[in-house]
Amino acid sequence: xxxxxxxxxxxxxxxxxxxxxxxxxxxxxxxxxxxxxxxxxxxxxxxxxxxxxxxxxxxxxxxxxxxxxxxxxxxxxxxxxxxxxxxxxxxxxxxxxxxxxxxxxxxxxxxxxxxxxxxxxxxxxxxxxxxxxxxxxxxxxxxxxxxxxxxxxxxxxxxxxxxxxxxxxxxxx
Amino acid sequence: xxxxxxxxxxxxxxxxxxxxxxxxxxxxxxxxxxxxxxxxxxxxxxxxxxxxxxxxxxxxxxxxxxxxxxxxxxxxxxxxxxxxxxxxxxxxxxxxxxxxxxxxxxxxxxxxxxxxxxxxxxxxxxxxxxxxxxxxxxxxxxxxxxxxxxxxxxxxxxxxxxxxxxxxxxxxxxxxxxxxxxxxxxxxxxxxxxxxxxxxxxxxxxxxxxxxxxxxxxxxxxxxxxxxxxxxxxxxxxxxxxxxxxxxxxxxxxxxxxxxxxxxxxxxxxxxxxxxxxxxxxxxxxxxxxxxxxxxxxxxxxxxxxxxxxxxxxxxxxxxxxx
Numbered sequence: 001x002x003x004x005x006x007x008x009x010x011x012x013x014x015x016x017x018x019x020x021x022x023x024x025x026x027x028x029x030x031x032x033x034x035x036x037x038x039x040x041x042x043x044x045x046x047x048x049x050x051x052x053x054x055x056x057x058x059x060x061x062x063x064x065x066x067x068x069x070x071x072x073x074x075x076x077x078x079x080x081x082x083x084x085x086x087x088x089x090x091x092x093x094x095x096x097x098x099x100x101x102x103x104x105x106x107x108x109x110x111x112x113x114x115x116x117x118x119x120x121x122x123x124x125x126x127x128x129x130x131x132x133x134x135x136x137x138x139x140x141x142x143x144x145x146x147x148x149x150x151x152x153x154x155x156x157x158x159x160x161x162x163x164x165x166x167x168x169x170x171x172x173x
Numbered sequence: 174x175x176x177x178x179x180x181x182x183x184x185x186x187x188x189x190x191x192x193x194x195x196x197x198x199x200x201x202x203x204x205x206x207x208x209x210x211x212x213x214x215x216x217x218x219x220x221x222x223x224x225x226x227x228x229x230x231x232x233x234x235x236x237x238x239x240x241x242x243x244x245x246x247x248x249x250x251x252x253x254x255x256x257x258x259x260x261x262x263x264x265x266x267x268x269x270x271x272x273x274x275x276x277x278x279x280x281x282x283x284x285x286x287x288x289x290x291x292x293x294x295x296x297x298x299x300x301x302x303x304x305x306x307x308x309x310x311x312x313x314x315x316x317x318x319x320x321x322x323x324x325x326x327x328x329x330x331x332x333x334x335x336x337x338x339x340x341x342x343x344x345x346x347x348x349x350x351x352x353x354x355x356x357x358x359x360x361x362x363x364x365x366x367x368x369x370x371x372x373x374x375x376x377x378x379x380x381x382x383x384x385x386x387x388x389x390x391x392x393x394x395x396x397x398x399x400x401x402x403x404x405x406x407x408x409x410x411x412x413x414x415x416x417x418x419x420x421x422x423x424x425x426x427x428x429x430x431x432x433x434x435x436x437x438x439x440x441x442x443x444x445x446x447x448x449x450x451x452x453x454x455x456x457x458x459x460x461x462x463x464x465x466x467x468x469x470x471x472x473x474x475x476x477x478x479x480x481x482x483x484x485x486x487x488x489x490x491x492x493x494x495x496x
Contacts, residue, residue, distance in 0.1 A: 080251050112235060
């Protein structure tokens with residue numbers, strides 16, 4: 001471990017020591033749930049540790065709350081997806097209900113897909129969903145969205161390239 | 174694509190871009206045999222091409238882990254809900270009554286609110302001026318006090334306000350996306366959800382007006398009214414059902430089952446619904462909100478309803494087995 005690594009670690013340690021109670025309180029106030037607040041507090045410090053910039057942080061509390069806000073929004077994304085998934089499940093006939101274990105696996109897979117598609121424009125995303133998941137041909141998609149098939153083709157290429165890069169990035173992080 | 178940090182080299186990125194073009198062509202539903210041969214030749218021509226195509230395959234495999242019939246409606250659904258939220262916020266901002274132009278997404282706004290309770294939680298908050306808020310389940314509030322006024326933005330949920338006399342004599346206002354309530358020295362409950370809300374006055378009085386403007390309605394102690402963003406409802410008398418959540422229950426007096434379940438579902442995560450045929454069945458009784466499983470058990474024992482648990486987050490109520 002280099003000297004730099006050591007000082008980084010001790011900087012994060014100091015941050016944790018001094019601000020972890022405050023951050024947990026800040027999150028608790030926003031989340032309502034003490035459990036969620038404790039989890040997100042840990043996640044925030046893990047992010048800070050990974051970012052390796054603890055030595056450059058001049059104003060710790062605004063910085064920590066900024067990182068924590070990002071995590072809050074991730075949490076919102078997860079919850080809203082979970083909700084949409086449950087709505088879809090609830091509208092399917094009982095005989096087609098997956099087991100609880102299958103549900104958990106599918107939800108995780110959906111979250112991964114949602115994250116891969118994150119950052120694409122609305123129309124690009126729509127085209128991709130219609131083709132990849134609903135199996136529509138390009139002419140049908142073009143007709144449905146009022147765009148030309150050439151655009152559908154370009155959107156598909158763009159979306160797939162984006163997904164590949166996102167997948168790489170998500171595996172790395 | 175440049176905003177995505179990538180560990181790939183320039184040639185690798187180029188190959189990936191070309192592979193994505195091939196994918197788009199093959200996915201069209203109109204690819205010819207010639208296309209497929211050309212694609213295979215492209216892969217065989219260079220190791221980088223082959224690697225790039227493997228990345229595409231990896232993404233496809235990940236996508237195939239869930240049936241498309243499930244992915245499409247879920248993703249459409251979540252896009253719609255995230256979008257609707259934004260739209261309602263845009264409308265609100267353009268009405269501009271309070272100049273809430275900082276609003277981005279109401280839901281992320283909810284998460285970032287000054288005070289928030291989780292589903293199933295109730296909490297007391299003492300404000301700087303001495304006013305006391307009791308937040309009911311799943312509630313988000315921002316507190317905006319300045320030299321001229323005290324504004325409580327009720328973003329979502331329900332709260333009881335016990336306002337304190339302000340030494341600076343600033344008016345106290347609760348604003349929701351549908352309506353706003355001006356306190357006239359007082360205790361009152363405000364609820365605000367997607368479609369509308371309700372104000373019920375326990376002591377003294379309030380004035381209620383629509384968020385978009387218009388005449389104010391005076392509401393005295395013992396009175397309540399519903400509102401949507403378009404209209405204020407008729408004034409009604411408070412009864413035992415009002416504010417029963419403070420004591421941890423919902424009181425129903427000849428309440429349609431569908432409505433009761435909608436109310437109960439505010440206190441538990443997941444989906445809680447009933448068969449259409451019994452949605453209008455009239456129910457009376459007190460139901461605990463801190464233990465909604467007990468409330469459901471009471472529906473079973475008291476009314477013979479069948480409670481089906483599909484998962485921890487999804488419960489369906491159906492009619493008595495034999496009628």
